[in-house]
Amino acid sequence: xxxxxxxxxxxxxxxxxxxxxxxxxxxxxxxxxxxxxxxxxxxxxxxxxxxxxxxxxxxxxxxxxxxxxxxxxxxxxxxxxxxxxxxxxxxxxxxxxxxxxxxxxxxxxxxxxxxxxxxxxxxxxxxxxxxxxxxxxxxxxxxxxxxxxxxxxxxxxxxxxxxxxxxxxxxxxxxxxxxxxxxxxxxxxxxxxxxxxxxxxxxxxxxxxxxxxxxxxxxxxxxxxxxxxxxxxxxxxxxxxxxxxxxxxxxxxxxxxxxxxxxxxxxxxxxxxxxxxxxxxxxxxxxxxxxxxxxxxxxx
Amino acid sequence: xxxxxxxxxxxxxxxxxxxxxxxxxxxxxxxxxxxxxxxxxxxxxxxxxxxxxxxxxxxxxxxxxxxxxxxxxxxxxxxxxxxxxxxxxxxxxxxxxxxxxxxxxxxxxxxxxxxxxxxxxxxxxxxxxxxxxxxxxxxxxxxxxxxxxxxxxxxxxxxxxxxxxxxxxxxxxxxxxxxxxxxxxxxxxxxxxxxxxxxxxxxxxxxxxxxxxxxxxxxxxxxxxxxxxxxxxxxxxxxxxxxxxxxxxxxxxxxxxxxxxxxxxxxxxxxxxxxxxxxxxxxxxxxxxxxxxxxxxxxxxxxxxxxxxxxxxxxxxxxxxxxxxxxxxxxxxxxxxxxxxxxxxxxxxxxxxxxxxxxxxxxxxxxxxxxxxxxxxxxxxxxxxxxxxxxxxxxxxxxxxxxxxxxxxxxxxxxxxxxxxxxxxxxxxxxxxxxxxxxxxxxxxxxxxxxxxxxxxxxxxxxxxxxxxxxxxxxxxxxxxxxxxxx
Ligand SMILES: Nc1ncnc2c1ncn2[C@@H]1O[C@H](COP(=O)(O)OP(=O)(O)OP(=O)(O)O)[C@@H](O)[C@H]1O
Ligand SMILES: [Mg+2]
Numbered sequence: 001x002x003x004x005x006x007x008x009x010x011x012x013x014x015x016x017x018x019x020x021x022x023x024x025x026x027x028x029x030x031x032x033x034x035x036x037x038x039x040x041x042x043x044x045x046x047x048x049x050x051x052x053x054x055x056x057x058x059x060x061x062x063x064x065x066x067x068x069x070x071x072x073x074x075x076x077x078x079x080x081x082x083x084x085x086x087x088x089x090x091x092x093x094x095x096x097x098x099x100x101x102x103x104x105x106x107x108x109x110x111x112x113x114x115x116x117x118x119x120x121x122x123x124x125x126x127x128x129x130x131x132x133x134x135x136x137x138x139x140x141x142x143x144x145x146x147x148x149x150x151x152x153x154x155x156x157x158x159x160x161x162x163x164x165x166x167x168x169x170x171x172x173x174x175x176x177x178x179x180x181x182x183x184x185x186x187x188x189x190x191x192x193x194x195x196x197x198x199x200x201x202x203x204x205x206x207x208x209x210x211x212x213x214x215x216x217x218x219x220x221x222x223x224x225x226x227x228x229x230x231x232x233x234x235x236x237x238x239x240x241x242x243x244x245x246x247x248x249x250x251x252x253x254x255x256x257x258x259x260x261x262x263x264x265x266x267x268x269x270x271x272x273x274x275x276x277x278x279x280x281x282x283x284x285x286x287x288x289x290x291x292x293x294x295x296x297x298x299x300x
Numbered sequence: 301x302x303x304x305x306x307x308x309x310x311x312x313x314x315x316x317x318x319x320x321x322x323x324x325x326x327x328x329x330x331x332x333x334x335x336x337x338x339x340x341x342x343x344x345x346x347x348x349x350x351x352x353x354x355x356x357x358x359x360x361x362x363x364x365x366x367x368x369x370x371x372x373x374x375x376x377x378x379x380x381x382x383x384x385x386x387x388x389x390x391x392x393x394x395x396x397x398x399x400x401x402x403x404x405x406x407x408x409x410x411x412x413x414x415x416x417x418x419x420x421x422x423x424x425x426x427x428x429x430x431x432x433x434x435x436x437x438x439x440x441x442x443x444x445x446x447x448x449x450x451x452x453x454x455x456x457x458x459x460x461x462x463x464x465x466x467x468x469x470x471x472x473x474x475x476x477x478x479x480x481x482x483x484x485x486x487x488x489x490x491x492x493x494x495x496x497x498x499x500x501x502x503x504x505x506x507x508x509x510x511x512x513x514x515x516x517x518x519x520x521x522x523x524x525x526x527x528x529x530x531x532x533x534x535x536x537x538x539x540x541x542x543x544x545x546x547x548x549x550x551x552x553x554x555x556x557x558x559x560x561x562x563x564x565x566x567x568x569x570x571x572x573x574x575x576x577x578x579x580x581x582x583x584x585x586x587x588x589x590x591x592x593x594x595x596x597x598x599x600x601x602x603x604x605x606x607x608x609x610x611x612x613x614x615x616x617x618x619x620x621x622x623x624x625x626x627x628x629x630x631x632x633x634x635x636x637x638x639x640x641x642x643x644x645x646x647x648x649x650x651x652x653x654x655x656x657x658x659x660x661x662x663x664x665x666x667x668x669x670x671x672x673x674x675x676x677x678x679x680x681x682x683x684x685x686x687x688x689x690x691x692x693x694x695x696x697x698x699x700x701x702x703x704x705x706x707x708x709x710x711x712x713x714x715x716x717x718x719x720x721x722x723x724x725x726x727x728x729x730x731x732x733x734x735x736x737x738x739x740x741x742x743x744x745x746x747x748x749x750x751x752x753x754x755x756x757x758x759x760x761x762x763x764x765x766x767x768x769x770x771x772x773x774x775x776x777x778x779x780x781x782x783x784x785x786x787x
Contacts, residue, residue, distance in 0.1 A: 188378045
């Protein structure tokens with residue numbers, strides 16, 4: 001039943017390019033990629049129990065690596081893959097020492113990592129385009145419909161992979177490591193190994209999505225893929241949708257991006273309205289939208 | 301018989317405190333070694349050192365001849381040592397079955413599907429420890445004994461060669477202790493080496509092959525249980541004397557308005573009836589015990605009185621209803637509960653926890669109380685600056701009781717105060733309650749399943765069973781009229 005309705009919704013979404021405007025497709029394309037960011041983040045927070053304040057560190061690495069390689073004439077698809085590799089590599093370099101620390105330090109280190117990346121981009125403005133951003137000449141596709149399908153397909157695959165992983169035996173171990181690392185170790189699990197794996201998977205999808213995003217936008221800039229505020233949006237999206245649900249993160253991301261777009265005429269006020277709604281949901285449904293629905297079904 | 305676990309020269313210091321000092325022992329296949337000692341003597345720490353959760357400052361731990369003292373915990377676990385913690389540590393978001401299943405999984409990143417056999421195996425283990433009926437429930441909804449069963453189930457699932465069991469009997473009823481003893485005995489038959497810590501001296505003595513007694517981190521005696529229990533030092537620092545009865549000759553006045561009057565109290569948790577039409581009275585100056593097995597509803601009763609759970613029925617305190625009052629207001633009115641779960645501020649020091657208890661009192665009075673309490677629990681004095689979270693199980697219990705007393709309660713509600721305390725401390729607390737009763741106008745409502753502690757002090761006893769009061773009367777009549785199942 002659930003699978004059936006999911007298929008119907010999916011089919012409906014897949015037909016959108018035949019009857020909605022390119023503008024709407026554009027908004028949804030970005031929302032889908034944003035959904036992947038949020039899902040990747042939820043894998044770390046909801047399952048590994050680590051608050052990563054720097055999702056944009058991973059995304060930025062993917063985005064800028066892809067963009068820089070593209071400027072050197074590397075084929076687009078290779079750039080995207082290289083972006084993912086860079087995100088995983090950079091993420092591991094960060095996580096290996098950070099995961100050794102207990103408590104809130106992991107979060108702090110990820111936060112600092114974003115600031116450092118931002119500074120590096122600004123300092124090496126000659127290569128990276130600095131504050132203005134890096135112009136990217138190639139695109140994944142010229143057709144908005146194709147871009148939309150790419151993003152939708154990518155969202156779908158990421159969603160399936162992340163969901164399956166989170167519900168697998170390894171996912172159970174990961175949750176145990178997040179909830180009670182000492183107990184997990186006593187049961188014979190190498191907690192650091194499992195958290196690193198989760199971090200790598202999170203980085204992989206973040207990097208891929210980051211690289212795809214810059215090719216879609218035609219530019220890589222600090223404001224769109226690195227800035228702390230982008231990371232905060234991702235976190236809000238995941239919590240809003242419901243932590244530890246993976247799928248909820250997509251709903252949260254769609255809500256944030258679409259609501260932001262609809263309210264755009266309000267200017268500055270739109271950010272305020274969207275944030276207020278998000279705050280309200282988090283206060284009254286601490287399990288998030290999807291989490292709330294799941295809970296209700298469990299109780300029924 | 302092969303020696304499985306060999307510990308030598310094990311030492312652990314926390315700052316200036318030597319928690320474990322030059323400890324050594326060996327356990328063979330199919331042998332159960334009992335480890336006893338007063339609260340804070342280093343028993344749990346010794347287990348954590350063996351398990352690699354704490355790092356030893358010196359010493360060696362050998363598993364089947366191999367030195368493992370510097371290995372990380374997960375590797376030690378894989379090599380074949382299992383630990384059942386003093387406090388249950390379930391994964392709250394998973395079901396009982398998933399909790400057990402987890403323990404059956406290999407440490408692999410690639411194992412994406414646990415096969416059917418794992419599921420089946422988890423069910424079998426669940427049934428073996430008596431969790432068959434609750435496999436699909438979440439740990440938060442389980443009664444205390446089932447939580448402890450789940451911890452044992454996880455240890456069984458790991459199938460370790462050496463099992464370290466920390467206070468498996470704490471908080472269990474006689475019948476449950478029997479069950480658990482049988483399970484631990486089955487470890488012996490499987491050729492496992494078992495290290496068992498518990499303050500239930502009788503059950504330990506009945507189960508073990510040998511006993512090692514510790515005091516201040518050091519071994520003070522070792523040998524057959526009867527011999528160690530007769531050792532004068534062990535008697536002095538650990539066992540103490542028997543708890544005397546303190547029945548008062550004249551029962552206090554029971555006329556007039558009771559201090560606390562509970563009538564027709566019912567509490568529902570979802571569909572489960574936790575309390576049904578419970579009525580009870582406590583008069584000023586009285587000492588009332590509520591006796592009941594685990595899950596009978598004692599904690600729910602106390603939580604309702606403290607305003608922590610919604611209820612139907614009436615709770616009248618000094619003639620006025622407590623309905624609609626916040627827990628804070630109720631506590632300021634003089635009803636102070638010392639909860640089973642202790643609820644200490646883990647990241648604050650012992651002194652800070654006690655100061656918080658004395659917040660609402662005049663400085664002079666507070667200082668006097670504090671001095672009295674530190675005299676009563678000298679170990680708290682020596683741990684004043686330590687974070688509450690790092691105290692031993694028994695030390696935490698003493699701190700919880702002391703903090704409740706700091707609040708200068710008019711009605712003190714003690715929920716299972718004996719949990720995890722050494723016999724000698726029980727005796728001390730027993731004497732302290734007696735002193736309180738004679739020198740202050742305090743009224744006490746005590747919830748216990750350990751009747752050897754609940755009876756001696758009680759003026760009156762209520763027996764709570766399956767959410768209802770089934771007996772009430774003076775302590776002297778309890779044994780013959782309601783004692784079955786408790787004595
Ligand atoms: N992390 C820590 N920091 C400082 N002191 C500690 C720490 N852990 C334990 N201690 C102290 O070491 C001593 C031994 O503690 P341990 O938990 O081993 O006692 P125990 O014998 O298990 O007592 P109980 O019977 O009460 O459980 C205690 O006095 C405790 O306060
Ligand atoms: Mg202990």
